């Protein structure tokens with residue numbers, strides 16, 4: 001048993017595996033690194049972003065971070081260009097990395113990628129409706145859900161605001177997931193960042209669906225763009241009331257170096273949960289569900 005620096009066992013359900021290949025792909029696609037760095041500096045707590053070079057061993061770097069903070073395992077979003085490097089890291093460090101394949105249903109090989117994710121032992125898929133030009137209830141997306149269900153993959157969705165500069169918020173409303181959730185009652189859906197601004201909608205989904213959970217990942221800076229005041233503690237209080245501890249899944253949204261594992265987010269969220277536990281009668285087991293058990297239940301993953 002590995003105990004984290006906050007004193008409990010932790011599995012981080014949401015992070016990103018970026019490598020040299022990621023940056024190369026961005027630049028090849030005409031993306032401006034300067035613009036990205038500027039957005040990162042303005043909208044995130046990252047400060048600087050170190051661009052990976054060819055010599056980086058991203059797998060080893062993440063393992064060093066996990067060991068430094070006592071994190072049992074971490075879930076990584078994987079794009080096609082980082083797939084091989086990630087898969088190699090997964091095998092080298094068994095029981096430490098959960099994998100979720102980034103899937104765009106508009107791509108011709110989308111189903112093939114879901115099949116490959118299952119074959120490679122990944123735990124889920126990640127979809128980005130905020131950056132698409134169609135809704136997730138569009139029939140175009142249904143074959144993806146069918147394939148995910150067949151292989152018991154968790155379907156993670158990023159709705160709401162996003163750092164990507166091409167987002168289209170018209171497709172970013174989490175209420176869109178209600179219909180697929182009804183049509184696929186045996187598929188588990190996870191909504192990232194408490195809905196990234198559509199918090200009210202995600203809370204309503206807790207009432208309206210049984211197979212949708214929310215992840216807590218990131219700084220949750222979306223709260224700045226709400227018409228009322230929120231704090232991390234208040235967010236957890238509302239989320240736990242609406243969804244119970246079973247449907248709140250801890251994540252950090254760690255991504256780049258030199259920032260590495262976002263321990264400050266673990267610390268902040270753990271303290272927030274701890275502070276509301278006594279008055280709302282949440283137990284140690286509830287805390288364990290949020291920070292470890294839920295993501296293991298949803299994916300069947302067994303950490304080392």
Ligand SMILES: [Zn+2]
Nearest residue numbers: 014015016253
């Ligand atoms: Zn993320």
